[in-house]
Amino acid sequence: MWATKSVLNRILNNAQGEANNAQGLHVYWSLCWIASNEQSDSFDCKVTHIAQLAGYRYRTAHAALGDLEKLGVIQIERTKGSARGPSRYTLLGFKAAKRKSQGEAGSKKEGQEKGSAENDAQPRRKF
Secondary structure (H helix, E strand, C coil), X not given: CEECHHHHHXXXXXXXXXXXXXXXXXXXXXXXXXXXXXXXCEEEECHHHHHHHHCCCHHHHHHHHHHHHHHXXXXXXXXXXXXXXXXXXXXXXXXXXXXXXXHHCCCCCCCCCCCCHHHHCCCCEEC
């Protein structure tokens, strides 16, 4: 299973509340589990499968996936024409998520960065 400490911290520090943080972590771990089984950071999967692995209902998992996408830790390419068909999920590294969040926060001064060099240097760990 692949995950970085910095991405997990990003999910934990999400301002949506403790319950949503736990749901986000459970759904993210489910995505990591699937990615590990597929041996790829990108894979096709249905929300129902992710929900089942995370132990949540469809709507809860769907909402958590949206939150994870907004945080910039995953990318979702939704299936066109089928509301509940498989979508393509990509686990993004912390640097990609950080670039995305900095691009969205254009009003911030250049040079200000959240996190530390220690978090950026964390290698991906296989569990």
